[in-house]
Amino acid sequence: MTLPADLPVVDHHCHLSPAGEGVEAARRFYREGGSHLFLTTHNWNHSPLRSVEDYRTQFESIEKLAQRIEGETPVRTSLVVAPYPVDLVAASDALGLSKAVEIQMQTLDLAGTWVREHRAVALGEVGWPHFPVPEDQGLAARQIFRHALEVAHDVGCPAVVHCEDLMAEGYRALSDQARAAGLSPERVVKHYALTYVPGPERSGITPSFLARKEGVAAALDDDGPWFLETDFLDDPRRPGAVLDLATVPRRAAAIARDHPDRVDRLRIPFVESVRKLYGFTPQRRAEGSE
């Protein structure tokens, strides 16, 4: 069995870079059966961003890349924008912590404006470094994250969270943080979810599972909401990391081939969860329309 023709195939979290494979990667994704990318901005220059203007330039570059993808391939894109939480570390070293915090806070406001203007669908990645950092930076990251949750609430969009892998307890804590900032946990996505935690233990948070074989197998029994992602970095220094952009369509095709009775379960990450979190229904562009 092949995938149903009307089934969108969605990678919920990836990065493409003007300095990397860019549009070609999206073309490859399409050839394997992919249709929708949630394209998340990131720092592809590997040097600290020193101002809100630097972030604005970054957002605009990724928006241009998304427009090229939409113009040159049948793939549809949704932008997710924010100052990457780990940027705080390098920026603190370069500019001092308080300046680094100020830039992240103001960039979150900018990201909120982009959502209001419908140039982006969510705030992400927001959160905190997934590795130990000096205490003052750790506290600052939490403060910035709180602001991110408030902005997401104010502009009415999901927050896509970067942090260490979570178990039930971590999901509960994240859910509490969201609620304390006024954001419903139903609007929070934990990106890069590695460990499968059953729905009732996720405290209302939606996991975006890394599309490894075992991860997908566990998720298929889950009634959702949940997503699949590659977290593809499009970084020439780390080719194919985290997972290659072709992975989500390949996993979907493998399910159609090996477990045809389960293909309908893919509507959970590719249709229902998108509708629930983002309020739109992904639809494949007609064949041949570029």
Ligand SMILES: [Zn+2]
């Ligand atoms: Zn990422």
